[in-house]
Amino acid sequence: MGSGTERISQIETLHREYAGVIYDLCLRILRDRIAAEDAVQETFLSAFRAMDSFTYGDSHLPWLYRIGTNVCLKMLRTASRKGAVPDEHIEKYGSLKPDPARAMHARRVLEQLSRQLDDRSMQILLAHFGGGMSQEEVAQSLGISRRAVVKRLTRLRAIAQELEDADHE
Amino acid sequence: MSDNCPSRFTLVRFHKDRVTDPEKKQIASHLLACPACPAVLRNICDNEAAYEAGMPGHNERLRAALEREPARVGIRRHVAITISALAAVALLALGAGLYRWTQRNDVADVAFKGNLAVKVTIRRGDGVFELTDGKAAPSDAMRFTITTAAPGYLRVLLIDGAGGVMVLYPDPADGGDWLFLDGPGEHLLPGSIVLDSARSDYRLLVALAKREQHLDNSAILRAADTGTALPDDTMIEVVSFTTSP
Numbered sequence: 373m374g375s376g377t378e379r380i381s382q383i384e385t386l387h388r389e390y391a392g393v394i395y396d397l398c399l400r401i402l403r404d405r406i407a408a409e410d411a412v413q414e415t416f417l418s419a420f421r422a423m424d425s426f427t428y429g430d431s432h433l434p435w436l437y438r439i440g441t442n443v444c445l446k447m448l449r450t451a452s453r454k455g456a457v458p459d460e461h462i463e464k465y466g467s468l469k470p471d472p473a474r475a476m477h478a479r480r481v482l483e484q485l486s487r488q489l490d491d492r493s494m495q496i497l498l499a500h501f502g503g504g505m506s507q508e509e510v511a512q513s514l515g516i517s518r519r520a521v522v523k524r525l526t527r528l529r530a531i532a533q534e535l536e537d538a539d540h541e
Numbered sequence: 542m543s544d545n546c547p548s549r550f551t552l553v554r555f556h557k558d559r560v561t562d563p564e565k566k567q568i569a570s571h572l573l574a575c576p577a578c579p580a581v582l583r584n585i586c587d588n589e590a591a592y593e594a595g596m597p598g599h600n601e602r603l604r605a606a607l608e609r610e611p612a613r614v615g616i617r618r619h620v621a622i623t624i625s626a627l628a629a630v631a632l633l634a635l636g637a638g639l640y641r642w643t644q645r646n647d648v649a650d651v652a653f654k655g656n657l658a659v660k661v662t663i664r665r666g667d668g669v670f671e672l673t674d675g676k677a678a679p680s681d682a683m684r685f686t687i688t689t690a691a692p693g694y695l696r697v698l699l700i701d702g703a704g705g706v707m708v709l710y711p712d713p714a715d716g717g718d719w720l721f722l723d724g725p726g727e728h729l730l731p732g733s734i735v736l737d738s739a740r741s742d743y744r745l746l747v748a749l750a751k752r753e754q755h756l757d758n759s760a761i762l763r764a765a766d767t768g769t770a771l772p773d774d775t776m777i778e779v780v781s782f783t784t785s786p
Contacts, residue, residue, distance in 0.1 A: 392589030450704030504549020
């Protein structure tokens, strides 16, 4: 691992390359433009702190997606505890067919779930619906079997459908 | 999108040119034929462009935050060095370690009663003192001493004022969910922690379990917030403090 300056330069390069698509991920989960920008910043700060654990040869993109998903999960939990995000901040951005009411509903559902579900279930849900990963890609990203992903998503089928509808109807 | 469509994440990889050549050809020809996927790709590009429109400001903000970080990185290194030095001693004590391993299985069988106490020691300049008034300064180096009545498995979380959760022990770089404390008495945890320079309220949550178990950080937080019991009489101790320059 390089010096502090080299590490900062590496993260800035990653930020220039990938921040836009990490923003896409965060926006789709948080449905709030300002919170998504904060989440992107926090993702790259967390990546900076975790650079020692990054295995070279791995692709940076899934690694950053994993970190971004965890950052968003943390923010959802914080918001659900504090009731911090006013409705008017929740926007249409990030959805294919903008519908502020549905976006707001999806956000509220995720906040509520973040209080009730364990970390792994939330990571799967957010990677699948926020990150738009296939079941196989979620399994690879989290280092678990596809069967485990399918099992959890099946258990959360009704919720999953609701989130899907919020994005595509 | 149909089942034959690439996932959104695959389209992101395609957009960032992080796909193999055969994948690239396949996705490109799919995009020509599919009525739905070009819209998804456009949506990804639009969101990316929205963030990149403010890029100079984002870069500046990130740079400022990164420049505040090296102190923490240095601390992690300090922990690593300390652990490396201890590792040599640990090798010499391998025989004793094997004995302890046999004892670990018995931990669950012993009565897990008694107190869990946490002492926070602060080094500030040349002085060392105990945190008793809940006030710390940003450049303080903190060390933690855990006193327990029985062996157990430890996790220490630091919650900042914004609700951010950081696992202090076990060191995330070492992997694992728990740090094993091999007997009753005082345990000085390795390394020291220096907090960010920002003014903030912090809570230190110390959880001690009698056996290794799956326990989310959120469950520990919930238990600390609401007083709900954790499985297997897992104990929690909370230390609150504020940093201000």
